Structure formats: C-alpha cells, structure tokens
Amino acid sequence: MADIILETRKLTRDFKGFTAVDRVDLRVQRGHIHALIGPNGAGKTTCFNLLTRFLSPSSGQILFNGTDITRVPPARVARLGIIRSFQISAVFPHLTVLQNVRIGLQRRLGTSYHFWRSGRSLRRLDERAMALLEAVGLAGLAQSLTADLPYGRKRALEIATTLGMEPELMLLDEPTQGMGHEDVHRVMELIRTVAQGRTVLMVEHNMKVVAGLCDRISVLQRGAVLAEGSYAEVAADRRVMEAYMGSAAEGAGDAAAPLQGTPQ
Structure with missing residues (x-):
C-alpha cells in the first residue's frame, strides 16, 4: 500500500448553483511531487483553498495523515504541517x-x-x-x-x-507564473531540492515544469478529475488533449503544446 499523506473523498464546492470542485478524489503519496493541472477555470486554485481551509467544502472529506481535517480551522491546518504559497508573491x-x-x-x-x-x-x-x-x-x-x-x-x-x-506538505500555487526561462529553470531546481524529504502538491500551467518535476499528475476539468497518472500517461490521454485544445481556443495560448510529447 502506498503511504498516502493527503486524501480527498468526493470533495465538492458549490457557489450558488455553480460547482467549482466536483466530487474530487485525490490521493497524494508521501515524498512525491504531485501536480494539479487543467485549463483555466478547472477548479485548481479552489481545490487548494479547500485543502488549506480558506474555503469550506459543500460536501466530502479531507484527510491528512489519516486524520479528518475537513472542518479544521486554517491556522490549525498550517500548524499540522500543510503550508501553501500563492499565485502572487507574498513577501514583505x-x-x-x-x-x-x-x-x-x-x-x-x-x-x-x-x-x-x-x-x-x-x-x-x-x-x-x-x-x-x-x-x-x-x-x-x-x-x-x-x-x-x-x-x-x-x-x-x-x-x-x-x-x-x-511544512510536511507544501502546496505551491503557480510557482513559475510570470517568469522568464532562466527564472523558471532556477525555480524548478529549487523545488527539486526542497522536495527532498518532503511532499509537494503544486498547481502549474507550464507543462515543461510539470514533466520535469512531477511523479504524478491529476488533471482537472470543470471541477472534476479527468485523468490521473504519470506525465506520459496523461499526455497520451485524448480527453486531456481535447480539454487543453479547447482551452487554447478560448485564449489560453500554447499551454497544450507541450502535452503533444514528453520533453527531452
């Protein structure tokens, strides 16, 4: 049995009739770098907000080290060892x-x-x-x-x-967003270094970063898990390509392009 540090069971969040996170089952293995990816609006950051209790789920469970933390206040979640970063750099x-x-x-x-x-x-x-x-x-x-x-x-x-x-579990929300190539490479190496002896769950749009770092990937679309596996497995999944191509058609740029083949 894999050593699971974080698990969600049918995790759901509704906003006045709109389901942002839809019955998500997530299992993050201890010591892995695990990515949440998906087109814009897929529910990735909302999922992070649920895991850290910045938002309360409409239904479902969150378990950390086997303990139910679904209703635990955010400050106590942090003290338990789940620490996150944000899309916008949060420094003084x-x-x-x-x-x-x-x-x-x-x-x-x-x-x-x-x-x-x-x-x-x-x-x-x-x-x-x-x-x-x-x-x-x-x-x-x-x-x-x-x-x-x-x-x-x-x-x-x-x-x-x-x-x-x-942190026992680091949640990194878009760690390379807005960076040039040199900074992206530097931060990739940094994440690889700090992940030694820790578990990392990250939201990331840059597929080269995901392919180069992550042990496992969960793909979200419209709030639900569309596919899960290694980079090679999700890149070969036609549903994933269709999701990204649809996103590209709506102005998401070339985010889908790296999915067409595993980077060297």
Whole structure:
C-alpha cells in the first residue's frame, strides 16, 4: 500500500448553483511531487483553498495523515504541517530578505509574532534563516531590500519562508507564473531540492515544469478529475488533449503544446 499523506473523498464546492470542485478524489503519496493541472477555470486554485481551509467544502472529506481535517480551522491546518504559497508573491517588500525569513521562523519561538520587538530579540533565528537562504540561493542577498529583488528571486524567498514553517506538505500555487526561462529553470531546481524529504502538491500551467518535476499528475476539468497518472500517461490521454485544445481556443495560448510529447 502506498503511504498516502493527503486524501480527498468526493470533495465538492458549490457557489450558488455553480460547482467549482466536483466530487474530487485525490490521493497524494508521501515524498512525491504531485501536480494539479487543467485549463483555466478547472477548479485548481479552489481545490487548494479547500485543502488549506480558506474555503469550506459543500460536501466530502479531507484527510491528512489519516486524520479528518475537513472542518479544521486554517491556522490549525498550517500548524499540522500543510503550508501553501500563492499565485502572487507574498513577501514583505520593505523588509530585508533575512527579515522576511525570520518572520516565518518566529513560529519556532512558541510565542506570538513579535512585530513590535527589537530585532536583537530575534537574532537567535538568524542562523536558521541564513541556512534557508543558502538552500534557495539567496544567502548573498540576505541584507538586500526585498522590493529590489527580481520576480524570480522573490518567489525563491517565498519558498524559503514557507520552509521556515517546517511544512510536511507544501502546496505551491503557480510557482513559475510570470517568469522568464532562466527564472523558471532556477525555480524548478529549487523545488527539486526542497522536495527532498518532503511532499509537494503544486498547481502549474507550464507543462515543461510539470514533466520535469512531477511523479504524478491529476488533471482537472470543470471541477472534476479527468485523468490521473504519470506525465506520459496523461499526455497520451485524448480527453486531456481535447480539454487543453479547447482551452487554447478560448485564449489560453500554447499551454497544450507541450502535452503533444514528453520533453527531452
């Protein structure tokens, strides 16, 4: 039996007659990088919001490490070890890179966040913060103002801050969105590195990223699971191609093109 860290059973979310997530059965294996993909409007981010309890499901169950967390408040879900990033980079622009990571680490103190406290009281966190910055390639920018970072480096900083919260399961929502080729490659390598010893569930539109990183892929269409398997398996599924070609016809660009063959 596979070691399943996260499972959903018939997970559903309705919005005034519109079903955004439709009876989704999802099983994420511990230690895997698992992707949720699908055309625009397929329900991927809504599914993330349900898993982290930013939204409550209309019906169905969410289990984490075998425990039902369907009605658990979002803050407690985070404390259990499910930590997410967002499509828009969520960093404090007017703090330094080091200070951003240190905020994520304050949870380790076992007290409230000390925004009003002297920086000297938090320096015990600096060693761990620098280790996290080293892991994401930002140690040399520790004293830089976050607002001055390129977009790709801000995403790397967000991942470092997420790691500071010691996630057992990382949920990454469009980690390479809006990036150029060089930044995409850098973030791919970063995700590959930080996934060692962790489980990652990611929403991603870039199929080259999905093909290069993911052990398993779940394809959503109109809120329901359309297909599931390895990249090669879902790329060969005619229903998946039809879903993406339909999306492309509605202005989704060339998102479907990489599905036509596994990248080298």
